[in-house]
Amino acid sequence: MSITIQIPAALRPQADGQASLQLEGGTVREALGELKSRYPELGGRLFKSDNEVNRFINFYLNDEDIRFLDSLETKLKSGDELAIVPAIAGG
Amino acid sequence: MKPLLSLQCKECDHEYPIEPRTVCDECFGPVEVIYDYGQLQDRFTRQLIESRPRNLWRYRELLPVDGEPRSGLQSGWTPLIPARRLAAELGVRELYLKDDSANYPTFSYKDRVVAVAVTKAIEFGFETVGCASTGNLAHSVAAHAAAAGLEAFVMVPHDLEEGKIVGTRVFGPRLVKIRGNYDDVNRLCAQIADKYPWALVNVNLRPFYTEGAKTHGFEIAEQLGWRLPRHTVVPVAGGTILPKIAKSYQELIRLGLVEDNKPVMHAAQAAGCNPIVKALEDEEDLFHPQKPKTVARSIAIGNPADGYYVMKAVRESGGWGASAEDAEILDAVGLLARTEGIFTEPAGGTTLAAAIKLIQSGRIPRDEPICVCITGNGLKTIEVMQETFTQAPVIEARIEAFTDLVESAREAQPARQPVTH
Numbered sequence: 194m195s196i197t198i199q200i201p202a203a204l205r206p207q208a209d210g211q212a213s214l215q216l217e218g219g220t221v222r223e224a225l226g227e228l229k230s231r232y233p234e235l236g237g238r239l240f241k242s243d244n245e246v247n248r249f250i251n252f253y254l255n256d257e258d259i260r261f262l263d264s265l266e267t268k269l270k271s272g273d274e275l276a277i278v279p280a281i282a283g284g
Numbered sequence: 285m286k287p288l289l290s291l292q293c294k295e296c297d298h299e300y301p302i303e304p305r306t307v308c309d310e311c312f313g314p315v316e317v318i319y320d321y322g323q324l325q326d327r328f329t330r331q332l333i334e335s336r337p338r339n340l341w342r343y344r345e346l347l348p349v350d351g352e353p354r355s356g357l358q359s360g361w362t363p364l365i366p367a368r369r370l371a372a373e374l375g376v377r378e379l380y381l382k383d384d385s386a387n388y389p390t391f392s393y394k395d396r397v398v399a400v401a402v403t404k405a406i407e408f409g410f411e412t413v414g415c416a417s418t419g420n421l422a423h424s425v426a427a428h429a430a431a432a433g434l435e436a437f438v439m440v441p442h443d444l445e446e447g448k449i450v451g452t453r454v455f456g457p458r459l460v461k462i463r464g465n466y467d468d469v470n471r472l473c474a475q476i477a478d479k480y481p482w483a484l485v486n487v488n489l490r491p492f493y494t495e496g497a498k499t500h501g502f503e504i505a506e507q508l509g510w511r512l513p514r515h516t517v518v519p520v521a522g523g524t525i526l527p528k529i530a531k532s533y534q535e536l537i538r539l540g541l542v543e544d545n546k547p548v549m550h551a552a553q554a555a556g557c558n559p560i561v562k563a564l565e566d567e568e569d570l571f572h573p574q575k576p577k578t579v580a581r582s583i584a585i586g587n588p589a590d591g592y593y594v595m596k597a598v599r600e601s602g603g604w605g606a607s608a609e610d611a612e613i614l615d616a617v618g619l620l621a622r623t624e625g626i627f628t629e630p631a632g633g634t635t636l637a638a639a640i641k642l643i644q645s646g647r648i649p650r651d652e653p654i655c656v657c658i659t660g661n662g663l664k665t666i667e668v669m670q671e672t673f674t675q676a677p678v679i680e681a682r683i684e685a686f687t688d689l690v691e692s693a694r695e696a697q698p699a700r701q702p703v704t705h
Contacts, residue, residue, distance in 0.1 A: 202478035203309050238311065248570065248592065249295070249312040253471060256464075258587065260573050279307045280589035281416070281474045281487050 194269045196224055199276040207235035222265040224275060249280050291315040291491055304408055304488040306477060315491045317348040321538055328539055330510055340396055340499040346535055347400055348492045354406045355428045356399020358388045360499050364507035369623040374643055378653040382504050385628050390427045391661035392420035393500055398485060400496035402428045405483035412482040414438055416473035418466045418582045419448035420660055425485055426455035439469050447664040465576055467587045497525045501532030504655055505542050512547045513655035515648045517639040519631050520551045520560050521583035523590030530597040549597050551605035552638030554578035560591050561605035564598060579610040579668050580630035582660055604647040608637035614672055627662035
C-alpha cells in the first residue's frame with residue numbers, strides 16, 4: 194500500500210528536509226519500519242524500543258489517533274495519510 | 285547575574301538556550317525552565333515578596349522573564365477562602381478554596397499562564413499570539429493580547445459554549461472554530477506552529493507559559509501564612525497545573541520559605557474524560573487517550589500531553605485521583621455556591637466532587653488541612669446549570685401576593701442556619 198507520511202518540523206532535518214513523503218506498508222508498524230530503514234536517525238526518535246513508540250509522539254491515521262484504532266497493528270490502505278505529531282499541552 | 289539559566293528536556297536532560305520551543309528535538313519530551321536556586325537562596329525572601337504589589341508578579345524571580353512584566357499586571361492574588369460552611373457540610377476540620385474564578389481579567393487560572401506567555405512573546409518580538417483552547421485559554425489570550433496591542437489567533441472546538449465564544453470575540457481576536465474536540469484542535473495547532481511565525485502560547489511558548497501556573501501554588505502558601513496545605517486537589521485537563529503547583533511547593537521548600545510538610549497532590553477529572561485518574565486507579569504506567577464526553581468542557585482533554593507528569597507528581601507525593609459523573613459535578617457546583625457563595629464552572633464542580641470522594645474514601649483524612657483549587661467561573665457556562673432549577677415564581681406587584689409566596693415557602697423549607705466558629 195502506498196501511503197503518505199507527514200513529518201513535523203522538528204524531524205524534517207532527519208528526513209532530508211521533507212514535510213511529507215510516500216512509502217509502502219500494510220500496517221502502521223510496517224510503514225514506520227520502512228521510514229526507519231530509510232532514515233535511521235529519525236526512526237530512532239520515533240521508537241523507545243522495537244515495540245514501544247515514544248510516548249511524546251502521537252500518530253494520526255487520516256486524522257484519528259492510532260490508539261483509537263489498532264495502534265501499530267492498524268491496517269493501511271492505498272492513499273492513507275499518517276501524520277506524526279508531537280504531543281502538546283493546553284486547555 | 286540571572287537566576288534564569290536555560291531550558292532543559294524533562295526526559296533526556298538535553299539543554300537549550302531560552303528560545304521559543306515546543307519540545308525537545310532529541311526525544312520530543314517537554315522542555316522546562318531551569319533556575320539557579322543557589323543564587324536565589326538568600327535574595328528571594330518572604331520580606332521581599334510581601335513588599336510587592338498583590339499580583340502574580342510578586343514571585344517574578346521564579347518566573348521565566350528577563351525584563352519587566354508586560355502583561356497581567358493585575359492578574360493573580362486571588363482569594364484563598366477558609367471554607368467553614370463547606371467544611372462543616374463535608375465533616376472536615378480545615379478546608380480552603382483557592383478561588384481563581386475571581387482571577388483578572390478573564391476569571392480563570394489561565395490569566396496566570398497567559399500573563400507569563402504574553403510577556404515572553406513580547407520579549408521574543410512576536411506580533412501575533414494564539415492558542416488551542418477549550419475556552420478559558422482563548423478568553424484569556426484574547427484579553428491579554430488586546431491589552432498588550434498584539435494580534436490574536438485562537439482555535440477552539442466548533443461546539444464550545446456560547447458564553448466562552450462571545451466572551452472571547454469581544455476582545456477582537458481571529459477566532460476559528462475547528463470541527464472536532466479539543467484534541468483535534470490541539471493537533472492542528474501543533475501543525476500551525478510548524479507553519480506560521482506566531483507565538484502559540486501552549487505550543488511554542490509552552491515552557492514559559494506553564495511556569496505561570498506555579499503562582500497558583502505560591503499564593504496558596506503565602507496566603508496560608510507561609511505554610512503548605514497537607515492535601516491539594518487539582519483538576520486535570522492537559523496536565524499543566526497539577527505538576528506546576530507541586531513544583532511551586534518544592535521550590536518554596538527548597539528556598540526555605542515554607543516547612544516541608546510532605547504536601548500531597550490529588551487529581552480530579554470528570555468520569556467522561558478521566559484518562560489520568562483511570563491510569564492512577566489501575567496502577568498503569570501509560571494512560572490511554574479517551575474521547576471526552578462530559579459537561580465539564582473546559583477540562584475535556586482526552587489526550588493530555590503532560591499527563592505523565594500529573595501521574596508522577598501524584599504518585600511521588602502519595603496522592604490519589606477521583607472522577608465525578610456529570611450529575612455529581614453539577615451537584616458540587618450547587619453545593620459550593622450555596623455554602624460559600626462561589627459560582628464555579630463544571631471544572632470546579634469536578635474538583636470539589638472529586639475532593640468529596642477522596643474524603644469519603646479516606647484518601648484524604650478529615651483532620652488534615654485541605655486546599656481545593658477552583659480554576660474557573662460559572663458565569664461563563666450558565667447553560668449547564670439552568671436545567672438544575674425549577675422555574676422561579678412570578679407574582680403580581682402586590683404585597684399580598686408576596687406574603688402568600690413567602691409563607692408557603694417557609695412551610696416547605698426551613699431557614700438556612702449560619703455556621704458559628
